[in-house]
Every structure is written in structure tokens, then in C-alpha cells.
Amino acid sequence: MSRSTLRVALLQHANQGDAASNLDLIATRIAEAAEQGAQLVLLQELHNGAYFCQTEDTACFDDAEPIPGPSTQRLGEIARQHQVVIVASLFEQRAAGLYHNTAVVLEKDGTLAGRYRKMHIPDDPGFYEKFYFTPGDLGFTPIDTSVGRLGVLVCWDQWYPEAARLMALAGAELLLYPTAIGWDMRDDGGERIRQRDAWLTIQRSHAVANGIPVLSCNRVGFETSPQQDDPGIQFWGSSFVAGPQGEWLAQAGETAQTLIVDVDMARSESVRRIWPFLRDRRIDAYADLTKRFID
Template structure:
């Protein structure tokens, strides 16, 4: 018998960067309040590093100054969460100490208090995405954040490619996975390559829903952002934010334009799906030790009797 529905109405804000943090915040505030008033949402998720342009397209020590506003941003998003009476997932550039910076998701409760933080664990270093220059890997682990709307498994962008992160969040009791993201194409990418990248981005995240029977929110930014160093090509952020259900089904989706995605999620489906697809029950935890190695080389073969013997 199916369990009683436990629905959660959410909003995911997909938008461009509005030239500066104040104008961008004004847009975010307007959309959050509108989503609350018109749709009675309880959870709002924002895209990665929403308070600035995506500054990691090149390496520039002066750009660390963007993190000087971390406490100021904490204050105003706290006020917004309380004003709208929503649980709010933000994504901010954190200055933790002199020379120590993180890409940090901060989750606010409906009363404006901080429910918890997640510091991005997987840090990329690719052309146009030079994040290792700016961000220290997170040290808070993969730990869901308890809120009044459920236990949120918040991860950030590059984390989305790693099934291990989603799995650990699921094993720790996350009710939903949330991925603030900043991903896009460079102008020289061929159309077929753009299509493959977009498909891969959606498939990998929907697979986390399937493997863990969890709903998932992926929020990406939109718009073309030039490389301010005039060295790189710039990035065309492709949007396509979406919400998937406990079997990976698409519940709501956006295209490549600015859009506030409103969606209702039935959290009770996790239990229903796990009863018919008991993936957690059938995990071979006795046989996964090699996952902790960087790379596994075959060290043994079976002899004619089916017993292992050492290979060269």
C-alpha cells in the first residue's frame, strides 16, 4: 500500500547575473517573494555563486576580494528567508580566514537562522573553470542539513558528477538532493558537443535520483558571461534547471531562458520506490573496499580451479 503523500512545494531560480550583487539580489528577492505569494512555496533553491559573475574563468588574485562580502550576504539572505518565510538554499563565496576560501552553500531556516552549511568538496580545474585557484576543498563532509521542510542533501555543481557524494547523502537520511550549479558551453563548442554535454549533465543527476530513490533539484544559471581577462572565450550558461522524482522522472524543467521553476514534490515516494527497488538492501558493502583507491589495477587472476593466484 502506498504511503500517505508528503508534498513539498519548491522554487528554483534560474537567472543571469545582473551586473552587480545588489541588482542581482533585488531580482532574487522579487522572485522569492512572488513565488511565496503566488505559489506558497516552502523551499527556495538558488544557483551556484549567484551574487557575482562566474569569476573562475581565469586566475586573478584580486577576485578574492569578492569574498569580503560573505558576512554581508549572510545577513541579507537571512532577512529574505525570514521575510518570505521559506527555507532558502544560497551559494556564496566564503572567506574563512586570510588565504582560506570556500565555495559554500548556506541554508537558512524560515526564521532567518542558519540551518547549516555545505562546503563544495569536488573542485574542478578545467579551461574556463579554474576553481582550484580560488576554493579550498570542503571539510564538512557529505552531511545533510536538517530543516523544517526535511533533511536536505545539498551538494554543489562539480559534486554532481560523483555518485559517491549522492550515495553518502542518501545513506545519512537525506530527503532530497539539491545541486546549485554554474555550467555551460564555450562558443567554440560544436553543436553536437553541446548536446552531449547537456545530456550528460541531466543523465548523471537523474541517475542519482534513480540509484537512491530521491527527488532532486538542479539549478543552473543562464546568459553569456565573457571572460573579463579577454583571454578565454567566455561561457554560455545553458540553464535547463529541472526537478526529478524518486525514479528519475522529470517533474518540472526549464529551458535556456530566465525562469523561476515552481514544482511540487511528493517526498513519500522515496519509501514507496525503495520497497519495490530495494537498492540499499542489496548493496554489497563487503565488496566495495577498492572504491577507496585512486585507481585499481588487476592484481590477481583465477586459476583453472577458480581460485585466485597472483599475476605479474
């Protein structure tokens, strides 16, 4: 690899039943990725267990933990052992009754490089996240690491061009999205295709509009809903890495898989020279973007 090449790994997997089992699997997969030269590892959203937001249940708060806490300690040990930077996703208990959907970045020496609290919180059938998570208050601030400045966002954030743009304007060299998204089992085949295509398209557009690579890691497998009238979610996987023109560098299927991809970190500069979107922005004309709606 050249000095400008960053080898990344995306760990796409199904829920293993509990935090210990999921972290054991993650440790094994990171060891395998590090053996293949991975320097940066991206995990999926809320990887320690099932996607519990399919229902509103106060007992689920028992699974939240402080940051730093047990999971950051374990992940830090894995990062230090294999000399990789890890982007992980945890259910953070900040204080009594105050919880966040939080991404953490572990440096290759095992230290906590930074965190990002999910800013956009959905509230849809099967995705009742507003019951659990307070919107983030850390802003769209990239996290500096030994492998670059990382623009870490989380799942629902991926639908918002404003979030990607602000990360890019703050100097992010990569956009990374831990994700948990899948199909409602009541949707027909056509609707499933449209939803997945929209998910892929919006994130590739962030790469194009900002001239930087995008990494998105989604979970796989079917997870039942605790609600009797809800058929559950089939997580569609399809984790991917796109280059700064939205080009596919790698894409996973719908089963457990580790994507290992070489990303040319120097390419963003050459792309931005021919597509100077940041140069031509009309920042003098965008004040209305801070309004909810223009009547």
C-alpha cells in the same frame, strides 16, 4: 497540497552585474514564489555575481565574505519575511588566504541552519576553481530543516555518485545542486548537445540510484571571459526537478525562469520498497572504492 507535498522553487537567472542587484532580483523572485506557496527555494551557484572562475585573478578574492556575513544576513531577512527555507551559494572567506565555495541553508525564521563546502573542485579551461577554493572539510552531511533533511551539494559534485550516495545514506530526503555550467563557445552543436545530455543524465541517475528527488538550479546568459583568447561561457540553464525514479517533474529552458514544483515527499518510501538498492548493496565488497585506481 497534502501534508507530504513540498512546493519548491528554483530561481534560474542571468548575472545582474553586482551582489546588490542580484540579491534584489532574488528577493523579488522569492517573494513571487512564496506568493505561489513555495516553501523551499534553491538558488544557483555563486549567484551574487559573474562566474569569476573563467580566469585566475587575485582581485576576485575581494568579493569573498565571511559566513555569517552580509549575504547570509540579507538572505535570512528574506527567508524570515516570506517564511521559506533558502539554499544559497556564496564565496566564503574562512580566514586570510583560505576560501571555499560554500552553500548555506537559511531556515524560514532567518537563522543559519547549516552550510556545505564544495568537496570536488574542478580545474578546467574556463573553470579555474582550484585557484580560488579549498576543498570542503565538512563531509557529506545533510542539513536538517523545517521542510526536511536536505542533501546539499554544489555543481562539480553532481558528477560523483559517491557524493550523492553518502548524502542518501546519511538520511537526505532531497539532493540539491546549485550549479554554474555552460558551453565553451568554441564547441560545435553536437558537442553541446552531448554535454548537456550528460549533465542531465548523471543527476537523474542519482535520483534513481538513491530513490530520492533531485533539484538542480543553473544560471543562464552569456558571460565574457577576461582573457582575450577565450570566447566566454554560454550558461545553458535547464534547471530541473526529478522524482525518485528519475522522472521529470519540471524542467526549465535556456532563459531566466522560476520553476515552481510540487514534490511528493512520501514517494521515496514507496519507490525504495520496489527498488531496494540500499538493501542489496554489497558493502562487504566495496573496499577498493577508497583507492585512487586499481592496478
